[in-house]
Amino acid sequence: MSGTTDVFETAYRHAREYMGSIPQRAVMPSDEALQKLPLLREPLPLHGEPAADVIDQLHNFGSPNTVASTGGRFFGFVVGGALPVAIAASWLASSWDQNAGTWVLSPIAGDLEAISGEWMLELFDLPRDAVFGFVTGATMATFSSIAAARSALLRRRGFDVKKSGLADVPPIRLIMSEDIHPTNLTALGYAGFGTDQIEFVAVDDQGRMIPKKMPSLDNLSLVMLQAGNINSGASDDFEAICRLARRAGAWVHVDAAFGLWARVSEHKKHLVEGIERADSWSVDGHKWLNLPQDSAVYFCRDGEAVHDTFGVDATYLIRDSNRQGNNFTPELSRRARGVEFWAALKSLGRSGVANIVDETCRHARSFADGIEQAGLEVLNEVVLNQVVFRAETPELTKLVLENIQNSGVLWLGPTTWKGEYAMRISVSSAATSDADVQQSLAAIRGAVSQSKV
Numbered sequence: 001m002s003g004t005t006d007v008f009e010t011a012y013r014h015a016r017e018y019m020g021s022i023p024q025r026a027v028m029p030s031d032e033a034l035q036k037l038p039l040l041r042e043p044l045p046l047h048g049e050p051a052a053d054v055i056d057q058l059h060n061f062g063s064p065n066t067v068a069s070t071g072g073r074f075f076g077f078v079v080g081g082a083l084p085v086a087i088a089a090s091w092l093a094s095s096w097d098q099n100a101g102t103w104v105l106s107p108i109a110g111d112l113e114a115i116s117g118e119w120m121l122e123l124f125d126l127p128r129d130a131v132f133g134f135v136t137g138a139t140m141a142t143f144s145s146i147a148a149a150r151s152a153l154l155r156r157r158g159f160d161v162k163k164s165g166l167a168d169v170p171p172i173r174l175i176m177s178e179d180i181h182p183t184n185l186t187a188l189g190y191a192g193f194g195t196d197q198i199e200f201v202a203v204d205d206q207g208r209m210i211p212k213k214m215p216s217l218d219n220l221s222l223v224m225l226q227a228g229n230i231n232s233g234a235s236d237d238f239e240a241i242c243r244l245a246r247r248a249g250a251w252v253h254v255d256a257a258f259g260l261w262a263r264v265s266e267h268k269k270h271l272v273e274g275i276e277r278a279d280s281w282s283v284d285g286h287k288w289l290n291l292p293q294d295s296a297v298y299f300c301r302d303g304e305a306v307h308d309t310f311g312v313d314a315t316y317l318i319r320d321s322n323r324q325g326n327n328f329t330p331e332l333s334r335r336a337r338g339v340e341f342w343a344a345l346k347s348l349g350r351s352g353v354a355n356i357v358d359e360t361c362r363h364a365r366s367f368a369d370g371i372e373q374a375g376l377e378v379l380n381e382v383v384l385n386q387v388v389f390r391a392e393t394p395e396l397t398k399l400v401l402e403n404i405q406n407s408g409v410l411w412l413g414p415t416t417w418k419g420e421y422a423m424r425i426s427v428s429s430a431a432t433s434d435a436d437v438q439q440s441l442a443a444i445r446g447a448v449s450q451s452k453v
């Protein structure tokens, strides 16, 4: 066993060193590190090497070539850091190597999914009898919800999709905003829907669907809303649109990849009011909750639709009264994602989750103020954790962004807002501190003056 112990000790030592180095290091890999990456491209080894040596090499080439998104100064996309307790839980869960597919394969994985799923229904104040499935990300959470929605809408019209397939069913109508996150279109594609089938609805200045521009709905309509526009952070009008949908017998899905967490904050929950009226919701763990990557969940009001879609029955998959995780997800074998959700929620509690939301939103507000003082223009109403901004011209915006990235202090991405090139900050990492914001603002000011020379 000493070889085994060695390899874990090596990994532990490197991981500790890596995490300790994050606050000081540049957000992106250095050129020097990137230049060493090609050294990994060698012919397939004929013979093996000692495990601890492999881990050493992984650290030597790998750690310097990571993006420091677990730190406090990565603001690109909407990514989120990773809480130490969640990383630690993930280490332990990795050593368990549990298959969360069925309860008998892992009682602990099964129970922690059930517990954390129920906790989240309470935390988000969604219908307590909604079902849930643990998946890789919001894209798959949305796909799972769409598959359930399709099954439910067609079942109400007398079709059993699982049995008869989609060849002779009436067409489902798809209604969503012009500003829908593109992964929703990907998810629709997995379910066999194309973009030509979508009835796009015009949006207002913050990217919210305009309820008055909605087409009239019917009981074959699938309406897809957003909590947390990827640029502005704004949310659709759930009250008004869900009321229209309910009256027509339509299904409402909400892509709430990060926005659902706003519901936990006393200061922000009004932004997602009425979200509980929808039929299904997708939300990431790996963004605002700061779980390690590859972690999301969807919730669905209609358990029967989920069972019709994902319910698996085979004699060898022993059924008992416990929750069988694979009856709610596209996969059978899965890693035990519930472990990290449980550890994070247990360690934070409701107040800790709310605190992450409030603090990151406060930092976004500081960014917006500091950015305007630096002579840049903030383009969105900064209601949540997202800030969109630009310089006077697209060329200058591009140059400022380049200079910001070159500073190494922080990283943020480009975006298109209302057809124009802009920059976007998303404060989603629990690791971001006041000092990180001040240091980043100083780098932004530096980049602005550098660009004007």
Ligand SMILES: *Cc1c(COP(=O)(O)O)cnc(C)c1O
Pocket (backbone or CB within 6 Å): 078, 136, 137, 138, 139, 140, 181, 183, 184, 226, 228, 229, 230, 255, 256, 257, 258, 284, 296
């Ligand atoms: C990130 C994001 C997605 C995609 O989520 P993944 O977890 O990357 O699959 C979808 N919608 C919104 C609004 C997002 O922010």
